[in-house]
Amino acid sequence: MANVTVYCEKCGGVYRVSPEMIADEVCFTCREKTLKLVPEKYCGCVTLKKEMEDEFYEKLVKSSPTFDQSCWDRRMENRKRSDEERYKRMSAEKQQANLPRCPTCSSTNLRKVSTTSKVVNTALFGILGTKRHKTFHCNNCGYEW
Ligand SMILES: [Zn+2]
Ligand SMILES: [Zn+2]
Structure with missing residues (x-):
């Protein structure tokens, strides 16, 4: 009813x-x-x-x-x-929505890739490395971008 x-x-x-x-x-x-x-x-x-x-x-x-x-x-x-x-x-929730998300698994459990690892990246890959360096690391699936 x-x-x-x-x-x-x-x-x-x-x-x-x-x-x-x-x-x-x-x-x-x-x-x-x-x-x-x-x-x-x-x-x-x-x-x-x-x-x-x-x-x-x-x-x-x-x-x-x-x-x-x-x-x-x-x-x-x-x-x-x-x-x-x-x-x-x-x-x-709004704040959550503004957080950067992983493009593969859409997790917000991200880590900003530290300056140190960028330096290492640059050192290893030279000029190409500076172009390719990543900003975020996803703690959920491990994807970096
Ligand atoms: Zn009442
Ligand atoms: Zn992810």
Whole structure:
């Protein structure tokens, strides 16, 4: 069966659960069985309809007798933290993407070929060597370029 959208009356958290789980599922933030079905008109294709979000929180969450401001604040705090973590992870991935990669195995486990070995290379191959010297050594497959 397709998942349904539920919300927590105490903190306003919105979740996707399978219909038979609604009665047993606890709110991720409050750790309580406070979940209720989100009325059809607020449901978007995944969670809430973007344009209905404000109305949803005002009418169904904040005006609910079980609404708990401290739970709401805690949920916001959690969300901020997970946003920050996601941002950190994304920038770490971006940094990874900028790293030079091995053209054969695409490993980022590379070693810059040291100046000493370039000197040796030049000494061995003369002028040809200076043209041919490599910048990177792949620690994974051993390829040099
Ligand atoms: Zn909650
Ligand atoms: Zn490699």
